[in-house]
Amino acid sequence: MSIIVTDTGFAADDWADAGAIVSLDEALEAGLPQSNARLGLDLPNDADIDQIRGLLDRVSLVRIAFPSFADGRGFSLARRLREIGFAGRVRAAGHVIPDQYAFARRSGFDEIEISDEAGSRQTEDQWIAHAGWAQSSYQDQLGRAHHPAA
Numbered sequence: 203m204s205i206i207v208t209d210t211g212f213a214a215d216d217w218a219d220a221g222a223i224v225s226l227d228e229a230l231e232a233g234l235p236q237s238n239a240r241l242g243l244d245l246p247n248d249a250d251i252d253q254i255r256g257l258l259d260r261v262s263l264v265r266i267a268f269p270s271f272a273d274g275r276g277f278s279l280a281r282r283l284r285e286i287g288f289a290g291r292v293r294a295a296g297h298v299i300p301d302q303y304a305f306a307r308r309s310g311f312d313e314i315e316i317s318d319e320a321g322s323r324q325t326e327d328q329w330i331a332h333a334g335w336a337q338s339s340y341q342d343q344l345g346r347a348h349h350p351a352a
């Protein structure tokens with residue numbers, strides 16, 4: 203099982219029961235159906251955006267792997283997906299930590315998928331503490347520190 207982290211905290215995975223997620227290798231070998239109804243695409247964090255561009259109109263979720271919290275390539279991939287117009291759900295999966303939540307959301311992720319084990323170490327309260335990602339940026343906070351009346 204896994205836990206989905208959103209701006210409101212922990213949630214059940216509403217995709218697991220109603221939709222399929224195929225690997226990039228499967229999608230490239232077998233192709234994808236024309237319908238994007240509840241079909242997801244699993245991507246490694248080093249996927250080539252040009253290789254997957256033609257698949258994106260047939261999926262409604264892209265899940266990007268994070269094999270290590272220290273590997274930020276998934277953030278860049280999410281940003282590129284949004285830049286080329288992907289409007290579906292983008293999910294980070296794996297080793298993402300609460301301190302990275304705001305950056306993940308700003309990069310284009312809608313949600314984070316963590317293991318139950320990670321959820322027991324990284325509590326919902328820790329994730330929610332970073333859920334105010336849209337209210338301010340680091341630069342905004344820095345400006346308030348130098349100009350408290352602003």
